[in-house]
Amino acid sequence: MASKTKIQIDGMITVGSLAEKLSIPVTGLITELMKNGIMATVNEKIDFETAQIIVEELGLDVELLRSAENEDEIIKISSHELTGKAKPRPPVVAVMGHVDHGKTSLLDAIRSTDVAKKEAGGITQHISAYQIKHNDRLITFLDTPGHEAFAAIRQHGAALTDIAIIVVAADDGVKPQTIEAIRYAKKAGVKIIVAINKIDKEGADSNRIKQQLSEHGLMIEEWGGDTVIQEVSAKTKKGIPELLDLVFLVTDIEDLKADYDVPAYGLVIESHVETGRGSIARALVEGGVIRKGDYICAGSSYAKIRNLEDSEGRPLKEAGPSTPVIISGFKTLPEFGDEFNFCKDEKEAKNMAEKSLQNKSSSDSRMDISSSDLIRLINRNNKLSELNVIIKADVQGSLISVMDSLKSLDTDEVAIRFVGSGIGQINENDLHLAHSSNAIIYGFNVSSPRSVIQQASRDKINIRLFDIIYEMLDDAKKELSDLLTPEVVEKEIGKLTIKGIFNTTKTQVICGGEVTTGKVVLPSLVRVIRDKKVLAEAILHNLKRSNNDVKEVNAGEMCGIDLKTKSKIDLVEGDKLEFFSRELVQRKL
Numbered sequence: 343m344a345s346k347t348k349i350q351i352d353g354m355i356t357v358g359s360l361a362e363k364l365s366i367p368v369t370g371l372i373t374e375l376m377k378n379g380i381m382a383t384v385n386e387k388i389d390f391e392t393a394q395i396i397v398e399e400l401g402l403d404v405e406l407l408r409s410a411e412n413e414d415e416i417i418k419i420s421s422h423e424l425t426g427k428a429k430p431r432p433p434v435v436a437v438m439g440h441v442d443h444g445k446t447s448l449l450d451a452i453r454s455t456d457v458a459k460k461e462a463g464g465i466t467q468h469i470s471a472y473q474i475k476h477n478d479r480l481i482t483f484l485d486t487p488g489h490e491a492f493a494a495i496r497q498h499g500a501a502l503t504d505i506a507i508i509v510v511a512a513d514d515g516v517k518p519q520t521i522e523a524i525r526y527a528k529k530a531g532v533k534i535i536v537a538i539n540k541i542d543k544e545g546a547d548s549n550r551i552k553q554q555l556s557e558h559g560l561m562i563e564e565w566g567g568d569t570v571i572q573e574v575s576a577k578t579k580k581g582i583p584e585l586l587d588l589v590f591l592v593t594d595i596e597d598l599k600a601d602y603d604v605p606a607y608g609l610v611i612e613s614h615v616e617t618g619r620g621s622i623a624r625a626l627v628e629g630g631v632i633r634k635g636d637y638i639c640a641g642s643s644y645a646k647i648r649n650l651e652d653s654e655g656r657p658l659k660e661a662g663p664s665t666p667v668i669i670s671g672f673k674t675l676p677e678f679g680d681e682f683n684f685c686k687d688e689k690e691a692k693n694m695a696e697k698s699l700q701n702k703s704s705s706d707s708r709m710d711i712s713s714s715d716l717i718r719l720i721n722r723n724n725k726l727s728e729l730n731v732i733i734k735a736d737v738q739g740s741l742i743s744v745m746d747s748l749k750s751l752d753t754d755e756v757a758i759r760f761v762g763s764g765i766g767q768i769n770e771n772d773l774h775l776a777h778s779s780n781a782i783i784y785g786f787n788v789s790s791p792r793s794v795i796q797q798a799s800r801d802k803i804n805i806r807l808f809d810i811i812y813e814m815l816d817d818a819k820k821e822l823s824d825l826l827t828p829e830v831v832e833k834e835i836g837k838l839t840i841k842g843i844f845n846t847t848k849t850q851v852i853c854g855g856e857v858t859t860g861k862v863v864l865p866s867l868v869r870v871i872r873d874k875k876v877l878a879e880a881i882l883h884n885l886k887r888s889n890n891d892v893k894e895v896n897a898g899e900m901c902g903i904d905l906k907t908k909s910k911i912d913l914v915e916g917d918k919l920e921f922f923s924r925e926l927v928q929r930k931l
């Protein structure tokens with residue numbers, strides 16, 4: 343039998359976060375809680391024991407574990423210890439920050455300062471890691487889709503990132519995702535460099551940002567702290583070389599090193615299947631040097647490396663520490679977060695993969711959830727849900743305006759993430775990308791060949807074609823709305839005055855009364871009111887009129903009532919009951 347998924351929760355957890363952790367709809371959880379006599383809204387907390395009971399009642403294949411104190415502060419560091427022969431290696435840098443503060447623009451600006459890099463024509467693919475050269479030294483960038491993947495990678499036990507560049511827009515200031523980014527970086531023990539961006543803009547106020555940063559525990563250097571700051575403009579490229587210099591300064595202070603002559607190891611950061619090429623993984627080498635033709639094992643998959651490429655798809659013979667690579671030759675698809683290790687031959691690779699598969703099914707590890715689940719969870723916990731889209735348009739001008747208009751739909755909770763864009767017909771490459779990134783393909787003023795449409799429908803990939811921009815925006819808006827967490831809406835049904843109490847236990851009250859307004863409907867939620875104050879909440883469990891079970895009793899009629907309660911309620915004659923329903927309503931943008 344497969345082992346249960348283990349999920350850690352703190353002593354108390356909100357209904358909303360528990361639903362997220364369990365990957366079930368909040369509605370389902372609230373209903374189950376109600377069945378157990380527990381009234382709780384999305385934001386109310388329930389205790390560990392209650393959560394455990396509910397999980398059992400729902401029959402989920404999940405074991406809840408109580409977090410130890412400060413458990414989430416603990417970061418598992420890779421088990422590879424450095425030897426005395428370790429040598430300097432390029433730093434691994436992630437750019438994080440609030441939406442629209444300029445992460446993408448900054449990365450673009452950094453890439454374009456490296457003239458050696460030329461974007462491959464056509465679709466600009468979302469690259470998860472790449473290297474640039476500045477003053478003849480390499481920097482590895484993890485182009486994370488927000489800090490979710492960063493956190494996910496960290497959760498997988500690898501302190502992969504050395505330096506976080508936290509981008510703050512000078513005209514906007516420290517925002518929720520900035521604070522989260524700071525928190526993540528601090529927890530992961532990652533060095534922080536703050537890039538105050540958009541200094542070219544009117545209203546840019548670096549001093550205000552520095553003040554705000556210090557309020558969030560980042561003391562900047564010029565004020566005696568140890569946080570380094572660089573003012574930049576991704577637009578004019580001012581300050582970018584200085585920012586990269588700072589990255590090296592931190593690298594040297596931190597003395598970042600790796601072993602080069604040990605069996606290679608690293609981490610899979612993305613994987614997908616490509617027609618004609620099979621299972622492909624993007625990975626980051628952490629230690630040792632991998633070579634084309636080597637055997638490696640990654641999680642429960644293994645490969646004889648058929649092609650070893652750099653992040654832009656150029657062939658490599660070998661790759662050392664901090665190098666992002668594309669590896670083909672895997673027998674099955676390795677997973678995001680899998681560690682890869684060099685194996686001396688096929689037998690060893692196969693054995694290790696099999697062992698890992700067995701471990702996986704009997705594993706005691708608490709991270710026994712798939713990476714996509716993990717990313718989804720983290721996404722939702724961060725309150726920013728992203729809609730992955732690929733945009734194809736007829737001409738550059740319309741492509742830009744479509745992307746700009748779509749971006750304007752972003753809110754603090756939901757955002758569009760462009761995983762790819764390009765000019766021309768929708769083609770097979772777009773389908774692969776859509777498949778691997780779970781994206782919708784929007785085509786503006788373009789078509790796609792019948793064969794592509796057919797393949798898309800086989801692979802269940804969404805292609806939406808528009809020639810009116812507002813219709814496309816409406817469609818995207820609907821998709822984004824679906825990502826919003828639903829809102830709880832209460833509806834009053836009726837009121838009743840208690841005329842007699844027949845039996846009271848810890849979890850039940852049987853009483854009778856007269857319906858004064860509206861009606862009493864089974865099932866519903868109940869508030870007990872005394873002297874205009876809410877005494878308790880309960881669930882209407884059973885309803886009787888003249889000793890017959892009924893579903894509804896109208897105003898003016900008497901009825902018998904069976905209430906399920908959370909704790910003992912001592913009702914008295916004259917108490918009022920208010921009957922209501924609680925519904926989850928999907929919000930709209």
Ligand code: GDP
Binds near residue numbers: 441442540541542543
């Ligand atoms: P992200 O959501 O953090 O990736 O932000 P983007 O890179 O998409 O930038 C959001 C918006 O700010 C875009 O319209 C950019 O053109 C604009 N932007 C980014 N950096 C700068 C900058 O340095 N100066 C100005 N004036 N605008 C910028």
